Amino acid sequence: MRHFAVRSTHLAFFGLLGLSALVGCQRSERAAASSTQASLPKSAPAASTVLSTRSYVKPPAAEIKQRLSSLAYDVTQREGTEPPFQNQFWNNHAPGLYVDIVTGEPLFSSRDKFDSGTGWPSFTQPVEETRIVSHTDSTLGMSRTEVRSKVGDSHLGHVFEDGPAPTGLRYCINSASLRFIPLSELASAGYAEYLPLFSGG
Secondary structure, X not given: OHHHHHHHHHHHHHHHXXXXXXXXXHHHHHHHHHHHOXXXXXXXXXXXXXXXXXXXOOOOHHHHHHHOOHHHHXXXXXXXXXXXXXXXXXXXXXXXXXXXXXXXXXXXXXXXXXXXXXXXXEEOOOOOHHHEEEEEEOHHHOOEEEEEXXXXXXXXXEEEOOXXXXXXXXXXXXXXXXXXXXXXXXXXXXXXXXXXXXXXX
16 A cells, blocks of 8 residues: 555656646746737738648558657657657757658748747747648646647647747647758758758848
């Protein structure tokens, strides 16, 4: 019984840590953004130009589980959340493209990435609005907008209406749901169509 009680206490403790992480993406950045971006528009269209017609396929469930790390699997397939400031891309400033770790579908560009202060990668818009699907998320007693990849149906994170110009949006995304393709490797990796995103300074 004593071991059971200790285990229950540990589970409750880590559950609270997880809850704090989930709420943090919404609350801490909202406070920061409201003080500096109060006059920004609360919504704006994402990139609507289709840059590529390349098709992507979601692998079988068994292959996804085998290929992904335990964290990436938990985030993309079970709507998990990685720790803030302890993930791969929160502080990545290199130019390039962020794609769905499951399918390779292009999702976000470094040109739209900004420092939100939350400890998660944040973007003002996706590279193509058709690559992202949104759903209402009412878990944890709050209403948020979940974002998922179109083809892979991977859980990516959430979008909030407190971002900087030009969209007024903040896509708060888990690094574990992404694979980063550096600018110098876009063509060789099959993403040459997205090179124009990085031209013009």
